[in-house]
Amino acid sequence: MKLKTSFFNEGFLLNDFRKYSWVAVFYTLALAFVIPINIIMILSNEYINKSALKDLFLLNNQEIQSILILSVPVVLAMLIFRYLQVQISADSLHSLPVPRSIIYRSHILVGVVLLILPVLITGIIAITLNLLLDLGNYYSIYDVFSWMGITTLMNLTIFLTCVFVGMLVGISAVQGVLTYILLAFPAGITILLTSNLDFFVYGFKFNLDYQLERLSPIPRVLHGFNPLNERQMGGGEIVVYLVICLALLFLAEYLYKLRNLENANQSIAFAKLHNIFKYGVTFCTMLLGGLYFKETQQTTAWVVFGYLIGSLTGYVVAEIMLKKSLGFFREVKNFKGYAVFGAIMLVLILGIRFDLTGYEKRLPPLAEVQQVYFSDSFYYYTNLEKYQMGFFSEPNNVQNIYQLHQKLVQDKNSNYLTKSQKPKRSAILIYQLSDGSTMTRGYEITYDEYARYLKPIYEAKEYKQAHYDVLQVNPADVEKITLRPNMRTDTYKEAVILNPVEIKEAIEVMQQDVLNKTYEQMTEQKVPWANVSMLIANNKLNNYPRLAEIVQQHNGDQQINATWSKSDALLEKWLKEKGYYQKARILPEEIAYVVVEKIESREQWEEKRKTGYVMETGNSNANNIERFEIRDKSQIETCLREYRDQWFLDDFFSQNTEGYIIGFYGGDKRNFAYGSFAAHNVPDFIKEHFKD
Amino acid sequence: MIEAKNISKNFADSAALTDVSIKVKKGSIYGLVGSNGAGKTTLLKILAGVYRQDLGEVLIDNQKVFENIAIKSRTVFIPDSLYFFSQYTVQDMAKFYQRIYANWNEERYQKLKDAFRLDEHKKIQQMSKGMQRQAAFWLALSITPDFLLLDEPLDGLDPVMRQKVKNLIIQDTAAREMTVLISSHNLRELEDLCDCVGILHQGRSVVEKDLDALKSDIHKIQVAFQGDLPASIFGNKHVLYQEKRGSVLLFIIRGKKEEIIKDSYQYQPVLLDILPLTLEEIFIYEMGGIGYEIKNIIF
DSSP: OOOOHSSSSSHHHHHHHHHHHHHHHHHHHHHHHHIIIHHHHHHHSSSSOOOHHHHHHHHHOOHHHHHHHHHHHHEEEEEEEHHSSSOOOOOOOOHHSHHHHHHHHHHHHHHHHHHHHOOOOOHHHHHHHHHHHHHHTTHHHHHHHEEEEEEEHHHHHHHHHHHHHHHHHHOOOHHHHHHHHHHHHHHHHHHHHHHHHHHHTTTTTOOOHHHHHOOOOOHHHHHHGGGGTTOOOOHHHHHHHHHHHHHHHHHHHHHHHOOOOOGGSSSSSSSHHHHHHHHHHHHHHHHHHHHHHHHHHHHHHHHHHHHHHHHHHHHHHHHHHHHHSSSGGOOGGHHHHHHHHHHHHHHHHHHHTTTOOOOOOOOOOOOGGGEEESSSSHHHHHHHHOOOEEOOOSHHHHHHHHHHHHHHTTTTTHHTTOOSSSSSSSEEEEEEETTEEEEEEEEEEOOGGGHHHHHHHHHHHHHHHHOOOGOOOGGGGGGEEEEEEOOOOOOOOOOOEOOOHHHHHHHHHHHHHHHHHOHHHTTTTTSSSEEEEEEEEEGGGGHHHHHHHHHHHHOOOOOEEEEEEETOOOHHHHHHHHHHHHSOOOOOOOEEEEEEEEEOOOHHHHHHHHHTTTHHHOTTTOSSEEEEOOHHHHHHHHHHHHHHHHHHHHHHHTOOOOOOEEEETTSOOOOOOOOEEGGGGGGGGHHHHHHO | OEEEEEEEEETTTTTEEEEEEEEEEETTTEEEOOOOOOSSHHHHHHHHSSSOOOOOEEEEEHEEEEEEEOHHHHHHOOOOOOOTTTBBBBHHHHHHHHHHHHOOHHHHHHHHHHOOOTTTTTTTSSSSSHHHHHHHHHHHHTTTEEOOOOOOOOTTTTTHHHHHHHHHHHHHHHHHHHHEEEEEEHHHHTTTSSSSEEEEEETTTEEEEHHHHHHEEEEEEEEESSOOOOOTTTTSSEEEEEEEEEEHHOOOOOOOOOHHHHHHTTTTTTTTEEEOOOHHHHHHHHHHHHHHHHHHHHH
């Protein structure tokens, strides 16, 4: 026998090509529209978005391409292996003198060829277009090759997953549905498990940033492969996908040989998997039910109810699918398995709830902590390479964070599952221990309540260095500093510093201001005077890797930004000395008058927002809310120094404190800005005015 | 030789075959008879290497069948529900089989074209059920298999076609020593075709008999005597059944015909008649009790 016939079967190959080539033709046409024709369309536009063409090959916002990758391989696998799920064809074809492994391989070869050819053809057209129309500025040949590689890899992964699932099940529809479930499973189960643990375990937080793309090809394909979003496909990931493909390829062949053909038309073709399927579904739907009620109700009773409803639904649905009839309701004994499952889950959940492992109280030995990450999100930890921030290694700081953590552990009763008037934020702690392991905890807390513990952390140099870019700036690298006032008036103004000596002084002053900042100043949330942009010289960009990346990728400004806060006294003094002061901030003279209104309740605030409060404050004939107009320049100056952003009113009312809304107006009643006052930053004369 | 030894096969929660054994001699045509659900199709699919038996052994030419390509390429199985690729004509299917079966005989295919008179270029799925079955036979016989497994093959064929197919099977069996296993729920249908018949009932083999031996061995006699019946008339013969209708006695007797006649004449019967037995009658009497039980189902 010839070699080719000993590995594949000519009859099956030709037959498959004849029957299923239309899928490849369809796919080629679809890709032709999405890529080559799209390229020509984009090029024929008057204004060509430079990244639009490259985006095509990075799957950046390419919904159609993503949907094709997620659907074509599944459809193809279902079609090619359809004969296995139909009794007549399965029996007929397996009576032929062709071993199962060769039938399988022949079908797989056809599937692979039919998936690769359209991508290859499209790629060749794209390369030809690139060469003919000289499109090297928009996309490179390498982009096309990388697109072909990634698309094919994802196509094959999804195709082989569907083939693998096809071996396990006996109904094509079930094959399709289970394929997507399996593809989403690693990400789905991670979300389900972690978010349920998150609810039951005080201090449990899981870092989901970028995890979904890492765990499932579905979000991976939908979100694209743009390196600018940290989504490029690395070598490691390619290897993982290849290994998965090979594993699926051989596993499916093994299952094919093992499969009993009479099980066509059964939901699950292997009897041994029935229980895994049944209790797997029950478990997942249980978690899903819990998650739903956790998100909507936030109480233990509802979550437990969600578990009950979810698991029961899952159990019933799985039973119906396996038995393909509703008959099992008739016998109570069919629910015996559910009862056992429920008992095990009850023990498990109680064990977790009562913290049998001591997870909630556990703290690492302080001596072994090498450094600790502390932030209100996982963001900087996930993007550690890019930002290099969030970690504290100074022993003092580590100790302060450790103390905060101890306090958090103590405060379980006041933080865990309690509703707070004040908005809660996450506090994420990640310890890196001397044995190389890490320990992660996360809490939802009201930061204000921990001011005493946060103060030394915020005021530490390590914290400031991470959070204030200006501390990283070398004055010698800066060509120009521009201060732009935050409030726009009728005339545009900005202060520009070009003198290198002054630049050096300004930056040093700003750095000193930052180092002097107290916790209170850092959290006061007053609207800053001005935005400060420091233009970095072209040849010095490499000293600022993060900036260099932004410049290169977005054609962005090569500027490092800082703010001139109200508390930055040294900068204020320096600007006055050098004569930039007037231009760098808004002056009371530029404001004709200010209107302040007291808002006493949330309802009033809602009402104002609904009716367009933006007009109302300036309008003397507004509803019966008392209106305080200020024209005194020194009072206006006080308002300017103290006002906060208008959105803080939301917070005030959620805390049931009264607040004031303030509007700044020019001579022609033109509004420049809105702001707010509340609690401790309300100027005395305003309090006085509204006293009665 | 096709041989199944003590085959058992369970589906999900029911037993399809229990300890079934059959033996089909080389060059013979074996009729597998049973009611619907008796397990014929399952047995055939196991013999064809489609299903795997749970217990027992399936041998063709003394080799195991499952995944045995050498044996399977000499075997053709025509299932009761035929499967053809959609959009395929007889010619397309022929090309497909040509690539699958090494012993495809193109000459035979062309020759049989005249026998079946089917339009080679018509899509098979557009043909009537009977025509599809003819197409299946045409293709199967063109493969020139050594072993032919047929599941309810004559269903849906008109009497003329039925006879033609039977003839073709007999021809091949005679000419090439093809071994045929043919299943049917109707014993009568196989009467003029098979050398040997096995009956399956509720997943078990009930009886297996060589037809020639059967027919020459068992007889139905009507006799009447003047006076009473001599007590030991068939004393040394095996009487399967006896019945008295007025003065006429009816016997079903196993034994040589001449001897039976000789025995009867010893007592000077007023009437002696040897009647032909149909195959079904033979089986019913052979099987005794169970014969009556399944009589209405199979025959």
